[in-house]
Amino acid sequence: xxxxxxxxxxxxxxxxxxxxxxxxxxxxxxxxxxxxxxxxxxxxxxxxxxxxxxxxxxxxxxxxxxxxxxxxxxxxxxxxxxxxxxxxxxxxxxxxxxxxxxxxxxxxxxxxxxxxxxxxxxxxxxxxxxxxxxxxxxxxxxxxxxxxxxxxxxxxxxxxxxxxxxxxxxxxxxxxxxxxxxxxxxxxxxxxxxxxxxxxxxxxxxxxxxxxxxxxxxxxxxxxxxxxxxxxxxxxxxxxxxxxxxxxxxxxxxxxxxxxxxxxxxxxxxxxxxxxx
Numbered sequence: 001x002x003x004x005x006x007x008x009x010x011x012x013x014x015x016x017x018x019x020x021x022x023x024x025x026x027x028x029x030x031x032x033x034x035x036x037x038x039x040x041x042x043x044x045x046x047x048x049x050x051x052x053x054x055x056x057x058x059x060x061x062x063x064x065x066x067x068x069x070x071x072x073x074x075x076x077x078x079x080x081x082x083x084x085x086x087x088x089x090x091x092x093x094x095x096x097x098x099x100x101x102x103x104x105x106x107x108x109x110x111x112x113x114x115x116x117x118x119x120x121x122x123x124x125x126x127x128x129x130x131x132x133x134x135x136x137x138x139x140x141x142x143x144x145x146x147x148x149x150x151x152x153x154x155x156x157x158x159x160x161x162x163x164x165x166x167x168x169x170x171x172x173x174x175x176x177x178x179x180x181x182x183x184x185x186x187x188x189x190x191x192x193x194x195x196x197x198x199x200x201x202x203x204x205x206x207x208x209x210x211x212x213x214x215x216x217x218x219x220x221x222x223x224x225x226x227x228x229x230x231x232x233x234x235x236x237x238x239x240x241x242x243x244x245x246x247x248x249x250x251x252x253x254x255x256x257x258x259x260x261x262x263x264x265x266x267x268x269x270x271x272x273x274x275x276x277x
Contacts, residue, residue, distance in 0.1 A: 004164045014053050017043040023050065024070040026092070028100070032113065034087055035097035139252035140240040147201065147254035149185060151221045153233060154251075159226040167226070177224060177231040178211035179257065184218035186210060189257055198258045199223075204235035207260065221255065 001018050017023045022043040028034050043049075048056075051073055055065045068076075071089050078084050083101035091105060092098060098109040119125040143150060158174045159166045179199055181191065191197060195210050208223070208231050216222060225233045240249040 002164050002168075015047045016053060017047050017049050019050065022047070026070075026074060032099045032110075033097045034084070034092060034100060036089065036092050134244065139254075140249055141202065141238050141252060141254040143254050147256050149219055149221050149255050149257060151199075151201070151223060151236060151253040151255045152251045153223055153225055153237065153253075156224055156226065159224065161225065162228055163226045177208060177227045177233070179208045180211050180213040180216060180222040181257070182216040182218045182220065183212055183214055185216075185221070185257075186212045189259075191257070191259070196260060198260055198262070199236060199255055200258065201236040201238075201253050201255045203238060206231060206233075206235055210257075221257070 001016070003013065007013055018041075019025060020027070020037060021040045023037070024039050025037045026034050027037050051068060051070060055067065058065050074087075074089065078087060082103060086102035086104045086107045086109075087098050087100070088105060095109075099111065100109065101107075101113075102109040114129060116124060116126050117129055139150075141147075155161070156174075158171045179197065181189075186192070191210050193210060193212050196207055197210055198205055198207055213222065223231070223233045223236075228234070234250075236255060237250045237253050241247060242249070
């Protein structure tokens with residue numbers, strides 16, 4: 001729906017409909033609930049439904065899939081995915097949505113994904129869930145006297161990720177990017193609300209205003225990644241990732257915070273080395 005920075009790198013961009021209001025289909029929430037999506041608006045000229053785009057690509061590659069409806073595509077999925085077998089459009093409409101797994105048209109959908117594990121009957125309980133204990137590893141980016149504050153990144157209520165979907169509308173609760181510091185850290189560093197400071201990690205540094213956040217404990221700072229054109233937060237984060245989950249370690253960066261009239265961290269290291277000599 002939006003020509004993102006990633007989309008601008010593409011050789012071909014296919015203009016698709018906004019699936020939440022311009023197309024028929026289903027949507028699955030984070031609680032596994034599948035619900036119907038109904039077309040409310042006609043798409044703008046040139047925009048095409050996802051199914052139409054995929055089928056046209058197949059046709060040009062030599063395979064004619066015809067012109068299936070969203071319901072026909074969904075019913076094919078139900079024949080291939082046992083977890084969705086009982087989710088006809090009729091049942092989705094009657095029940096206001098169903099949580100997978102739903103194995104047949106008499107099944108109500110599983111309220112709890114692994115509820116069978118609490119069954120008294122061993123046959124109903126089935127195969128035990130596999131659990132693998134792991135040893136606790138501290139964050140790769142260790143705190144030190146040079147980088148004594150832990151930065152965690154996340155979202156704010158009014159925005160989503162890099163703002164591709166949310167930056168185009170106004171909201172009274174949105175404010176420019178800030179470095180959120182605890183009152184204790186702001187006091188120790190002699191920093192005031194709105195003061196522009198330098199934030200440095202082992203990978204880079206940037207300048208950003210301070211916001212004193214009473215919900216933070218001492219030693220913990222917070223920034224978002226919503227406004228990369230305003231503040232490129234990810235120049236501070238690292239590329240380490242967990243070998244088991246594949247999750248990147250964006251949430252644990254060691255930083256220091258300096259007043260703008262103070263030397264940068266690299267300069268401070270050089271001055272200390274010079275003084276020790």
